[in-house]
Amino acid sequence: MTALKVLILGVICVQLSCGREFSTLNHIRSKTPSDVQSTAAADLIKRVIGVRASDFLVSVDPSIGPKNRDTFKLVSSGAKLSITGTSGVAAAMGFYYYLKYYCGGQFTWAGQQVALPTVLPVIASPGKVVTSNDQFRYYQNVCTVSYSFAWWDWARWEREIDWMAMQGINLPLAFTGQEAIFQRVYMAMGFTDKDLESHFGGAAFLAWARMGNIHGWGGPLPQTWMDAQLILQHQIVTRMRSLGITPVLPGFAGHVPAAITRVFPQANVTRLGGWSNFHQNYSETYLLDFSDPLFSKIGGSFIKAMEYEFGVDHIYNADTFNEMTPRSNDPAYLAAAAKGVYNGLLAGDTQAIWLMQGWLFMEQGFWKPPQIKALLTGVPQGKMIILDLISELYPIYARTESYYGQPFIWCMLHNFGGTMELYGALDKVNVGPSAGRSFPNTTMVGTGLTPEGINQNEVMYEFMNEQAWRPGPVDLLDWIDSYQKQRYNGGNKFTSVAWALLKWSVYNCSDTHREHSTNVPITTRPRLVPELAPDIWYDPEQLYQAWDNMVLASATPALGNNTLFTYDLVDVTRNSLQILSSMYYRDIIAAYITTNTSQLQTAGQKMVDLLSDLDTLLASDVHFLLGTWTEAARQFSLDVNDTILYDLNSRNQVTLWGPTGQIRDYAAKQWSGLINRYYKPRWQLFVDSLVNSTKTGIPFNNVKYDQDTFSTVELPFSNDHTAFPTTTTGSSVDLAAKFHQKYRPETKSKFFSQFPRKSDRTSAFSKQLARQWGRALA
Template sequence: MPPRGGYCLLLLVALCVFVSGHSKFPTLDHIKPRASDKAQSRAVVELLRRLLGNRSTEFMVSVNRSLSNDSLDVCELRSTKNNKVVATGSSGVAVASGIYNYLKYFCNCHVSWSGDQLDVPSPLPKLTGVLRINTPHRFRYYQNVCTFSYSSVWWDWPRWEREIDWMALNGINLPLAFTGQEALWQEVYRALGLNESEIEEFFSGPAFLAWNRMANMFKFGGPLPQSWHVNQLLLQVKILERMRSFGMVPVLPAFSGNIPKGILRLYPEANVTRLGPWAHFNCSFSCAYILDPRDKLFLHIGSLYLSQVVKQFGTDHIYNTDTFNEMTPPSSDPTYLSAISRSVFASMTAVDPQAIWLMQGWLFFSESAFWKPPQIQALLHGVPLGRMIVLDLFAETEPIFSFTESFYGQPFIWCMLHNFGGNSGFFGTVESINSGPFKALQFPNSTMVGIGMTPEGIEQNPVMYELMSELAWRKEPVNLAKWASLYAARRYGRMQDNLTAAWRLLFSSVYNCTVPHYVNHNHSPLVRRPSFHMNTGLWYDPKDLCKAWKLIMDAAPSLMSKETFRYDLVDVTRQVLQVLTTSFYQDIADAFHNQKLPELLIAGGVLVYDLLPELDRLLSSDRNFLLGTWLERARSLALDEKEAQLYDMNARNQLTLWGPTGEILDYASKEWGGLMEDYYTQRWGLFVQTLVECLDSGRPFKQDTFNQAVFQVEKGFIYNGRKYPTKPKGDTYEIAYRIFLKYYPQALKRL
């Protein structure tokens, strides 16, 4: 066995962060854990029992909030004579995070969405003296309003429980808690006098609620069954109870002005603006109605709703709402914009005088042509300084703080967005996230109060989230090559030269995008509707990916018992085949334009009849890459077949057409077993077939005609009624090795 703890002692200095000074914002001093120290201690004990089973009794935990005198979390760990570890921290999250640091760097263990590696040595490795771990960041934020649709929409309580455990272990103390809010809105709308059909016409289906909440769309995928409201409300109560038990501060929803059309029947004089279409949707499902925050009805509805939120969910005094998300305000007058934010905030303080408004700063990036410094400052200064926290949502690529004088004095959280739509595909900006938060802290008159992770979708690229969450407890950037080596060791439970080299290669290439302004949608032709205008660019040298693939493949025989390794073997092979698809696509395009039918048949035949089917078989061999799981989770929430069909349609549509006719086509693409066979492969098959027919007949290829034909394939998948496997099938190693033997030589030649 390799040494488990020897190399870890070098990390002690790096992990011990020395912090000075008190919060710059006394307005945030009341934001504290609600649970008692004893309750938080109990929550960590229960987490360890779920994670480690009987071994959990070797940890003695206690929460003592007086350990920190400046609201900055700290944890102290020491060993006892009888081989136990005592962990004392300022909150449940601090203790859980401290223990996870010990498990990582002394026990060589790892916890992730794609499996755990928990081969804990016995006895527990000894600590010399006291290991003190603390953070310079008051808040460690997690989630994006879109995550609730792209990832957690179909989750049951066991899956939520697992995620909240992951949050605690990774130091999250400010999570978004948006589940179940439609149930409360339903009560508010009824109290206002709306009838059931007006309410039904407003809510979108479950898979699209994030954008319904942000006033981007309504109705599509609905109506929401009553059972949905009941289920989600009960789930939210459990979620909040568990989050608070760790000492987390859940962020609850507030009113943004988005209203059902029926409000106009009840209040015809209300100052309501109808927005224009959003994201290629027509006004059947978009063009939302927005109530002007300066209208007295806004205060009435906002107060009514927040009163319900506080009554049903309690409060920790932080609320999120986003005005003008991906929408242009009707006026750029700074006086108007200040009045808007002042009125939104007033609807919060009318119910909770201690309210803090947490706002996503996405609008300043997505509508940058509108939001110039005077407009940004006006919106931010409509709220007293220190009573709003801004999420610098995409700071690793498009930081806003740096050109707004640190949000003109409002506190902000530096966030890594990383992923759009929950897409599959390797991606990272390791150099940026390794330096960005530290630069932001040193920025002149910095108002940074936290660090955050705001992916639109999760359960992908676990390495990026482990690194980002760990950086919240560091005083300086890490050595990325060393960090990647240690990550490989704990993810697989052993040090191995091949795997160390592989992860160092990945970290210096595919995980280190340095292209300015790069937005990580998976642009690969593999998951896009075929055309002759596809994005074939890469931000890295694919040769590095191929080298890493070979190194991981060579290490495979002795590691296939580790779920974490099997996942990574599938994932790296999937990434290589994704890049090879682009190469075959280029061959197909060249053959067609040069009117070479034999070459077209060869390239198209390999892609459609071998590469893509092999990829489907590979993905279907691992439980983490199954379409069936996503669909089964959706159907399991239904009370009857009618509801099951509605949820099934929602689940399939979001992954594919994203709208009735492909309004946001393939935005939320996933490379999953079943989806690869019945959706992506079918599209490519039709494309190649169409090109062959064009060459045979001498007809030109017409994209519009093809789009009409392929739309029938796409829509057909949504309604095919097929039940997809929820359990993996086939031997991952055998499939991956067969693919390697066939395609590694191709990769060396082509890439």
């Protein structure tokens, strides 16, 4: 190949790997001085590795890379490593790159493995240079702030911001504390505290109150909460900016307190429709008409109040119609709606950029091409950014001509409700971002993470974040082997094979399956009909073989003392037991249908025993404790009334999700305490009811069972004030081995033959597994 051809090919590859740039977005970048950013990045490294931070020389120099794309350079300087980044984020990203790929380390939600070699690995001159593909790396779903962040203090936020920076995230949502600002604006306009009590949601439900889905549920929001969150937001925004991160602040989307009809009788308002079975007492929020002069007044006042409090970064999130149907599908109305929201932002900041979640466009009954185009083109091109919220499964940019010219960010949603099923679509994430950048007339400007909840499936987030700088797809088997070595300080032959099996099974979803709690029998209220159908897209035997290998690996003392390994061991064991519940449920139903009381009692006892054992297992790791969540909520209590309120919020969100179970089990968690006190009693009552039915001959009444479950289990738990443990009991290694010995024989049941087997010797799976075994034994 000639030198000219090589040069041309290189130019083409660079063009395909990089997203579009919009001059209208040039001002969305850090204004923090380089020396402040370099100091912040150096401080981050010290928090992560302690005294070894002195082995790193950190500097920020925007000139080393292209404009609007972050670059880092790594090169040895004597015994130390020099890290230069175009920003603090870039420097932190460079540090993490070195930690992972030169030192074999990892820093995640579940913990870290950051032991450095005594002598740092050398990177000879001219060094290693990496440049991001796009301008932005976004983080958070508007729901994440409630499903996962609701009870965070500064210590937890500080660690998360460190994680963000090392992952290269430079555009995260920063929604904390906004109720105090809205309170300030509304009360200056004549609203009262009482008016706002029924408008703001409770502490665990703020995400949906902010989007107008609900109002008031979980409240009233204490003044002490709003004040504390305002202080916390100052810490969050200050730290983000010090690292060169641009926080996305909230904007006014048009949802207003019901008292607006009293304070402004002439205001043009309508009520949105109900949401998720909530009664109008908590739903049907008032929406101010976009053409009403009050819209720009409130919108502008809110932006200016935020700027006075926190400063300005010129980018704001506002979601008016998220899971809410507009009152008209007339394109002219929708264009006016978009213009109204945007003008509200401009009234407070003439350089405003509107960032909006594209989730609403998933509802194709209403949002057809004319409606989508009208909303998007109601704002000047390049003045809004769309989060293509679930690009890995449903890339909306592909059916909207790349959002009709508006810039978008390719996002991996992955998780709903913060549930915990092992799940991922690695193959789709491997190719998706590159496909977005090479789409005809692409307007892609970044990649993003938009999970509804975090603290699960960490492998998916490590991999997705690398798409920010990887030029294209990688060999996934090689990548995942590298991942487990980083995680387990080298791992061993068993962890290597275990992760190959996980990659091929739970992380190999190739259809449009969406991880969800209602696919898991143990965390779904039992019913006779329609039967709870197991939603398993992979061969369970491959998961069980991964479990085999994780248990074998746990016999190695170094791994048994590795917190990331024991976390994964518990997680794989948990999911393996979870699948067995589908078999026991099927046996319960079959025994009831044949009125075989003895078999029904046996199958029912197996289900109850499984739940007891699962609770015992989960109690061995702090990440799987209900008490970690509930006690974090209680820390904000100043008196008994606060405690009662925060108890309700923390317990209700993960169970009933509403006063009577409006979104029951959506945010289900497999946590110790929650299993024994909530899910097991529901199943015990279900089994007892079925047994009583077979004995008396009176048909099982599912409606009565639902009523009894709500009144005797679900509502009492939601209103309970029992404190749950925040410390672990038992050994994760010993318990995983014990339950593996007890339950692994159960997985040989014919029940699992209904799922397609992929492990025959001629399959691609067998070839890859053989390859992994060979690598592990080498």
